[in-house]
Amino acid sequence: MHELRFGLTAPSQCNYLPLQQEQLVFLLPEQPLDDTLYQQLLKFNFRRSGEQVYTPHCPACRACESVRINPRDFKPSRSQRRLLHKATRAGWHYTLEQAAGSDYYPLFAEYIRHKHADGSMFPPAPEQLDGMLNCTWLNVKVLKQYQQQELVAVTIVDETAEVFSAVYTFFQPECSHYSPGILAILYLLQVSLAQHKNWLYLGYQIDSCQKMAYKAAFKPQQRFIQGQWHSFG
Missing domain, CATH: 3.40.630.30 (Gcn5-related N-acetyltransferase (GNAT))
Structure with a gap:
């Protein structure tokens, strides 16, 4: 996988665990995505939302476990x-x-x-x-x-x-x-x-x-x- 650049969202209330704060790491949108790169990112706990891919990176919680x-x-x-x-x-x-x-x-x-x-x-x-x-x-x-x-x-x-x-x-x-x-x-x-x-x-x-x-x-x-x-x- 070639070098990629990521961003981090501001903390917000988690939709699944209300007592936790949620943050997401996301691939910066100026970088070209295709199905081959996405397939690689899936192996590292990423998901797709619209045109973007993201993974949880929460300050005090590691509860989200990708399942395959x-x-x-x-x-x-x-x-x-x-x-x-x-x-x-x-x-x-x-x-x-x-x-x-x-x-x-x-x-x-x-x-x-x-x-x-x-x-x-x-x-x-x-x-x-x-x-x-x-x-x-x-x-x-x-x-x-x-x-x-x-x-x-x-x-x-x-x-x-x-x-x-x-x-x-x-x-x-x-x-x-x-x-x-x-x-x-x-x-x-x-x-x-x-x-x-x-x-x-x-x-x-x-x-x-x-x-x-x-x-x-x-x-x-x-x-x-x-x-x-x-x-x-």
């Missing part, structure tokens, strides 16, 4: 297999396609209003979704989940030559009992294996944040802890 799964090693648990069978019986199916050309905002807005009215993304705005879907230097795809013929869930997925990175999932709130977020990961692992990807990145895991607890159930997995990847499960 090797699709060749993953074995679904009994409960995950039951969920897949339940979804199949209900006529659930999925596609993975390019992100451009469809309007997912109504579904996104409904999800934010019902699921995250107390969070930093409320009230929803089209610019929030556009920033995740549109990136000039990266191939962004969407995993679309259907029940029968109805679109019920969308997962925004970054793709490079060797990896998929799950960015964000939103879904019809009334479909919560099918756990579309968990199904999205299971489906992405299927696609990752079929397309010979080395890793599926799931974003950050914070053990004390209940909203992220579901990621720990996907094993074996690796977590980026204090500058190194550690295996679990």
